[in-house]
Every structure is written in structure tokens, then in C-alpha cells.
Amino acid sequence: MKLKFTFLLLVSLLCGLLVSFSPAASIHVVLKGKVVDQQLKGIKGVMVTDGTNCVFTDANGKYRLESTNEADFVYLSVPSGYEIPVDDQLAKFYQAIPKDAKGNFTADFKLTKMKQDDRRHFTMVWADPQINNQEHADKLHEQVVTDTRAHAAELLKKGPVTGISAGDISWDQPNIIAEYKKAVKNTGIPFFQVLGNHDMDINTRSDEKSDLTFKKSFGPTWYSFNRGNAHYIVLDNVFYYSNSYNYIGYITEKQFKWLAQDLAAVKPGSPVFVSMHISAYTNEKTREQKKEDNPGNITFNRKYLYEMLKPYQAHLLTGHTHYNENRIEDGIYEHIHAAVCSAWWTGPVCEDGTPGGYGVYEINGDQVSWYYKSLGHAKDFQMKVYAPGTSKLRPQAITANVWNWDPQWKVTWYQDGKAMGNMQQTTDYDTDALKYLNGSVKYTWMKARLTDHLFTATPSSGAKIVKIEAVDRFGNIYTEEIKL
Secondary structure, three states, rough: HHHHHHHHHHHHHHHHHHHHOOOHHEEEEEEEEEEEEOOOOOOOOOOEEEEEEEEOHHHHHHHEEEEEEEOEEEEEEEEEOOOOOOEEEEEEEEEEEEOOOEEEEEOOOOEEOOOOOOOOEEEEOOOOEEOOHHHHHHHHHHHHHHHHHHHHHHHHHOOOEEEOOOOOOEEOOHHHHHHHHHHHHOOOEOOOOOOOHHHHHOOOHHHHHHHHHHHHHHHOOOEEEEEOOOEEEEOOOEEEEOOOEEEEEOOOHHHHHHHHHHHHHOOOOOOOEOOOOOOOOOOHHOOOOOOOOOOOEOOHHHHHHHHHHHHOEEEEEEOOOOEEEHHHOOOEEEEEEEOOOOOOOOEEEOOOOOEEEEEEEEEEOOEEEEEEEEEOOOOOOEEEEEEEOOOOEEEEEOEEEEOOOOOOEEEEEEEEEEEEEOOEEEEEEOOOHHHHHOOOOOOOOOOOOOEEEEEEEEEOOOOEEEEEEEEOOOOOEEEEEEOO
16 A cells, blocks of 8 residues: 555656656747737638638737747738738748747737739749859849739739749759848749758757747748638648658648637638648659669648648649649649759759750639740740750650640640641650750759650651640640751
């Protein structure tokens, strides 16, 4: 009996110690405040979150959310019909929670009603700006910002425009982030940021500690916002496992639990866009005949994300690979964007021959369409055609690189005005990619990658002009001619 009593006493003491020395997360903080418009009138139904739990403002625009001091931010899912709050065009929809916060912390938000109807709107997606030094930053300003600003100005005549930077904002150089911020300011549109593998703090003890610099610069690493009928979500799928520079594509359980709450308020059938840096999946293994997938290029638990997105018209907006690829898996359309920095700022094309550029998405009600905008080119520049003799595999053939191709595109050819039928899809190296990437003195690891958005046809002897016609899934027709 005495032994049993002693044991129970020890257990009680240990429990007391656990309570006394439990992590700071046990300290509860009540987050509260109000979301108002320009007239200081409360806005009802705005989602407010600490990244773990979500609540909605009441009829007076007030919210109350129990949190812990593990939470870094309290933030909004900006509702449709309101301007994105910005600080020099960087989305500023959050407030930092002081680490010493105890009891109550008040965070009020003020939103501005939009002048334009946002049911028709546009989203521009940069992938991999990846600036490492001032030379890169200068090219970002001169090439990317100049093109983006001009194209956005045209789109703004039709509806609001928002930007998303899909990760690898810098290239392991936090000190260069100021140049990125300057670039975003000069685009003239609000930009949301996604964490990339080159935005991590490395040599930290855990994944949770690897995003501190990003948070300091840009705020939360997972969040959402709304435009018109569309719902946008940003996730952090770069999972750092604390071993020098190693990571995999993986979505944490904490994000999944938050996402379930976030999606619960979204109408089934609505357009939902999820942006994360690493692709959910890429066909790289098949194209390059590898035995295994590259663990840093796929998201291992993607099927659970797909399951959550099934009720919606879902699109994934990813980057990371420095090539352009469109694919559909389990009914989810993934757009893997080529890099705005092309081949790490060394030339005009990416590893698959796609010109440096960005994705543009038009959302009109529930209808979604898209195209790829190459830097320095008109919107209708959607392919590059190479003359016979440029492909080692098919030296007699004409080759067309149709970089934003998906299975609903149709690529045909005409010889001296006569329709010749469909071109043959093939997997090969792009000619320009071989020219600019292979044999690089600056980056010896850089090389062209096999791509399957190449199409070939062999003209007859004596043919003079070949025209290539590519029709996208929306019926837009793009043509290029080449004289033989």
C-alpha cells in the first residue's frame, strides 16, 4: 500500500512538473478585434485565423479566437469585393502576435471596397525569381518587372489583377530580399508570396525553424484570400529535415487541419487555386526513364490534398522545376510554371526550352482560362519552331516546342498551303535549351532536360513553306511559319 502511495505521489509530482515546465504553447491568448470598411462599419463573415483555428466575424465585424503564443500571426482571408491590403504592393493581410502576448491581444483590420467588380479578374504567377546578387536583381527589374507592369496595365482595363510569387524568391541570400520587394512595388499590382526551398533558413534544427526569415519578410506561410467567385490558397510544402540542404515535398498535418476549416466555407464547384512551390507531381521520372522520383520535386502526401479539393474546380499553381508542365491527376489540374529567371539568369530559356515568363489566369465568374506570357514577347507567342537539321533524333524534321501544351491542345501543320494533319508528339531536348544550358561555364551543373511538349513533322523534298498551327483548349489559334 505504501509502495502504491509512493508511486501515485511521484506521478502527481511529475504531472505537476509537466504543468509547470510545459511548453509556452500551453499559455492561452485570446485574439480579438474587428474587421471594418472605410466607413468603420463592421464586415460580417470574414475568416480570421492564427494558422491553426479559423473563425468568422459576426454581424458587427467582431471576432474572438483562442490561440497560443506558438502562433506567429493573426490574419484574414481577404473577402471578395475588397482590395488586397498592401505595403508597397506586398500583400499585408496579417498582424504579428508578440511572443510575450498573454491574456488578450487585439488586432483590428480595415478593408477598402473595390471600385471594380472582381467577378472577372486576373492572376499572374511568377515562379522562381531566384535572385542571388545585384546582377540578378537588375535583370529582374529590367526584364520581368517591365514586362509584368506593361501586361498588367492592359489587363487592369478589364478587371483587377493580382500577383502570386510561387517560391524561390531569392537564391539562399536573404540580404537580396529588399531588391525583390522593390521589384514587386514597381509592378503596380498586389503580390502574395509562397515559400520556396531557396527561401528557407538552412542548418536549423527543424522544419518549423526554417521559415523564420520568410515570415519576417512576408508573413504567414499558409493562408488564403478571395477574388470574385474564386478562392486562393497558399501552402508551404517545402519540408526541411535539418540535414544541411535537404528537403522533400510534404504538407504538414497542421496545414491539412487548417485547410479543412478554410475549405468548409467555400461553395462546392467554385474555382479553387492552391499555390505551393514544389509540384504535387511531375512526369520527370517517365520522361527521363528514372527508377525513382526525385523526392525534392514531388509532394509525397499529395493524394490527401487531392481528396480535399475534389468538390471544387481545383488548380494547383506550382514552380520549382524550371520547366513548364501541365498535368491532370485525380481530376486536379496542375500548372507547373517555368521560371521567370529562365536558366538562373544565364539565358532566355528554361531547361525545356520554355522562354522565361509567367502564367496568366483569367477568372470570369466560375469560368477559368489561362495562357503563358513569355518575357519580351506578345501574348500570342506560344511556340518556337526549329528548321530541319536541328534535332539529332530527327534531322529531317521540323520541330515545334509548344510549351504550354496539354492533352486538349491540337498541333497540326501545313506544307505549301496544304493541310498535312497532326504533328507527332515526341520527347527530346529543345534546341535552344541545349544551346544556352549545356556546357555552361558559370554553372557546370546546368543542363537541358527532356521535354514532351515537342512536336515534329518531316516536309517533302522541295517544300518551300511550312506553317504550324496550335489550337489551345479554349479555341485560341497560334501560328508560326518557317521557310525551308
